[in-house]
Amino acid sequence: MARLLARFAEETFWLARNLERAENLARILDVNETFSRDARGSQNWPSIVHLHADTERFFKKHQAATANTVIHYYTLDPDNPSSIISCLSAARAGARTLRPLISTELWTQINVFHAWFKTLTPSDIGRSDLSRLCARIKEGCQTHTGILEGTLYRDESWHFYELGKYIERADQTTRLLDIKYHMLLPSVADVGSPLDVSQWNALLRSAAGYHAFRRVHPRGMSPGGVAGFLIFNPSFPRSVMLSVTTVEEILGRLRQRYGLRSGYTALEVLDGIRGTLASGDIHDLLRSGLHEFLDWIQVQLIKVTDALGEAYFGHPPATEGQSQEQQ
Amino acid sequence: MTGVLEHYDQAAFFCEMLGRSGNPPDYTGAIRERLASLDLAALQRRSEDAERELYNLGITFTVYSEKDAIDRILPFDVIPRVLSRDDWATLEAGVIQRVATLNLFLADIYGAQKSLKDGIVPADLVLGNANYRPEMIDVPIAHGAYTNICGIDVVRDDQGKFMVLEDNARTPSGVSYVLENRNMMLRAFPDLTSDISIRPVDDYGPRLHSTMVEIAPPCDGDPQVVLLSPGTYNSAYFEHIFLAREMGVPLVEGRDLVVENDRVYMKTTGGLQRVHSIYRRLNDDFLDPEVFRPDSTLGVPGLMRAYRAGHVALANAIGTGVADDKAVYAYMPRLVKYFLGEEPILPNVETYICREPEALAYTLAHLEELVVKPVGEAGGYGITVGPKATKEELERCRALLIEDPANYISQPTIQLSVCPTLVEGAVEARHVDLRPFALTGKSTWVLPGGLTRVALRRGSLVVNSSQGGGSKDTWVLG
Known part of the structure; x- marks a missing residue:
């Protein structure tokens, strides 16, 4: 039995992350568009730029973070490495490299999806079209996920795909939550007001979590309830808790079934995250600072990625304070 | 009809x-x-x-x-x-x-x-x-x-x-x-x-x-076969994928392989794994920078040593x-x-070898009837089809023939x-x-x-x- 090439393991990992990123970016743009329909709308778009730590790069190109500039920057701008077109181009290039491993159906879908997205022009991404566009991007990404689930041979490569998918998901959920936190900052007085509740509602819907939330909390909706749900719920497919637990399981299976014993450092970091989550309480978090907590999770996930790179992808050990994560 | x-x-x-x-x-x-x-x-x-x-x-x-x-x-x-x-x-x-x-x-x-x-x-x-x-x-x-x-x-x-x-x-x-x-x-x-x-x-x-x-x-068990490709930018990359899939073998690039003790290994998630048989879609020049083009980054240093040793x-x-x-x-x-x-x-199609003086003379005299091909090129590059060529193209071809006759053959169309x-x-x-x-x-x-x-x-x-x-x-x- 031939082992998986280290390079293919890494490509598979990033294929998952790029698709997951594109989908979540569509979700973030969509939810922001919903928020910005209220009176404070003009404040919202810069938060997306802050969220991605893109301030410097963005303002080199644009004078102001308006709906038009931000939407363009995160959808069609090929110079922005975290735009949807960049994610889809990277995903397509990765899928092309991985053609020996993935099904023809999976490749064809990415190829056609990418080709469609490349035909879009600025006139196709106006604010009135954004919601429809985001829906189509989400659908494209979910079609990919579905074909993958139904056709990818469940050997090592599938495990690396799952690792990428859930690490990215955990990361993106923290970002989705963080954007809300950014928006609330200037107006703590609004917490709990009807306006605020409608925004949390929209946030949940953008993560496809509204109905799941209602099953757990039939009545009422508080910021703590929503944030707690997205972070701690063990059954919601996009929660930080479920993602981290899944990553840990998959890594364990890779070690047992394929005898890949070198992922120890990654497991240690994951253990730390899960321990913190298990003993955490959302009200403590809101008091001590949600943003700081989310930031800490993101840093831990980068550590996990770096550890995987050293253990399985053939990367040299990272020196202190230097991350190897691709952007 | x-x-x-x-x-x-x-x-x-x-x-x-x-x-x-x-x-x-x-x-x-x-x-x-x-x-x-x-x-x-x-x-x-x-x-x-x-x-x-x-x-x-x-x-x-x-x-x-x-x-x-x-x-x-x-x-x-x-x-x-x-x-x-x-x-x-x-x-x-x-x-x-x-x-x-x-x-x-x-x-x-x-x-x-x-x-x-x-x-x-x-x-x-x-x-x-x-x-x-x-x-x-x-x-x-x-x-x-x-x-x-x-x-x-x-x-x-x-x-x-x-x-x-x-x-x-x-x-x-x-x-x-x-x-x-x-x-x-x-x-x-x-x-x-x-x-x-x-x-x-x-x-x-x-x-x-x-x-x-x-x-x-010879090896214990089934030999490990791989297909060695120059990578995704190669014109035939689609074919490399296709053949690797049809054979069910890994599609590797030079950077995935390493030679130790005159044996070839591929870098996998679980470390190095022995490779026995390589279908290489890489030209000779690029195969081993130790022996051929030293600037090749597509090849595998030491491959020729392993090959000569029969491993x-x-x-x-x-x-x-x-x-x-x-x-x-x-x-x-x-x-x-x-x-x-x-x-x-x-x-064969009748062929005039322009390195031979009579063949060169014949070719130059019948340029507008003949197809002239450079000997080194592949893929139809550099061919002059006499009956279809313009006067300028024929003259350019004539100059090239006189300058370096050994580099050309000609054939009737x-x-x-x-x-x-x-x-x-x-x-x-x-x-x-x-x-x-x-x-x-x-x-x-x-x-x-x-x-x-x-x-x-x-x-x-x-x-x-x-x-x-x-x-x-x-x-x-x-």
Whole structure:
């Protein structure tokens, strides 16, 4: 039995992350568009730029973070490495490299999806079209996920795909939550007001979590309830808790079934995250600072990625304070 | 003739569907009847479906001369090219004979060099050839099979006679299109293909894998086969993927391999794993920076050491390029007789070797009738087709010939056979050639049919995909 090439393991990992990123970016743009329909709308778009730590790069190109500039920057701008077109181009290039491993159906879908997205022009991404566009991007990404689930041979490569998918998901959920936190900052007085509740509602819907939330909390909706749900719920497919637990399981299976014993450092970091989550309480978090907590999770996930790179992808050990994560 | 062939005009050429003018062969009867019942609009529609499918599949061919067109579809023509059982028997035997000669010749020039000493081929033509690799002298090669994967380009003249135009003994490409075209044909035209006995082509992948196993060095258990590709930017990357998938083996790049103790390993998630047999789609120059081009980042340092030590097999062997050189080609009929004591089953196209003064003089005097080809190039680059060339092109060619005659051969223009082809909404005659593929390990097997390339430009004789060519499904009737 031939082992998986280290390079293919890494490509598979990033294929998952790029698709997951594109989908979540569509979700973030969509939810922001919903928020910005209220009176404070003009404040919202810069938060997306802050969220991605893109301030410097963005303002080199644009004078102001308006709906038009931000939407363009995160959808069609090929110079922005975290735009949807960049994610889809990277995903397509990765899928092309991985053609020996993935099904023809999976490749064809990415190829056609990418080709469609490349035909879009600025006139196709106006604010009135954004919601429809985001829906189509989400659908494209979910079609990919579905074909993958139904056709990818469940050997090592599938495990690396799952690792990428859930690490990215955990990361993106923290970002989705963080954007809300950014928006609330200037107006703590609004917490709990009807306006605020409608925004949390929209946030949940953008993560496809509204109905799941209602099953757990039939009545009422508080910021703590929503944030707690997205972070701690063990059954919601996009929660930080479920993602981290899944990553840990998959890594364990890779070690047992394929005898890949070198992922120890990654497991240690994951253990730390899960321990913190298990003993955490959302009200403590809101008091001590949600943003700081989310930031800490993101840093831990980068550590996990770096550890995987050293253990399985053939990367040299990272020196202190230097991350190897691709952007 | 009704249906899509109603206005078809084969002119003075031999037609693969209709034979010589006014004399359609029986074996194309069934397909002709079916084409007659189709109308042009229906054919066009299905052709567009097929084209869309190819686009969606991203079946691509990189064209180096068109910088921005990284991904381009190799056009697929929906009207098949049909070969009779008898014609195929001749072709198959001729290809096997040709490959056997190439391998004996290669074993000789990297061994005893008898054919050079006996003056069959000028020694300097071989030993001074840029593709001759002295590093290969006395390197043992399993079963004497140097060119394990070989493509012989065959054309047909206005009498329907087959002749060899070119040997491809290095890394011939195009076999993936043979298999994909057949799949496409079966999907898009189930009614055209049903009840006609066509010899299948889908056995190629397993056969190729068997060949790679046959040449592998001895090892415990199954030898590990890999396909070595230069990477995603290579023009034939699609084919590399395709063949790796068909064989079920890893598609590796040079950076995935490492040589330790004269053994080759690949870098996997669980560390290094031994590799025994490499189907390399990388030119000799790039294989090992320790021995060949030191600037190559595509190869594997130390590969040649492992190869010479007999710890890894390479297909094709290093140094096969000298045998398919256009200058050596001219001597192939004599080499067939020399090594096998047989008459060539497939003749050569008459060839003038411009390094010889009389041949140069003849070529310069008949430039407007001849096709002039540089000996080093592949892929149809640098060819001057006399009858089609402008005055300026002929003069440029003349200057090049005088400056470096040894770099050129010339051949009379062959009135290549034609095949009905769907072009811009009409069915017209277009010139075709044929590249059968032969696999050689312990013995030689020829894939039934091969790649039919078609020159889509009206009147063009150049069928190369890099020069506006397309391809057709090739049917060998059973």
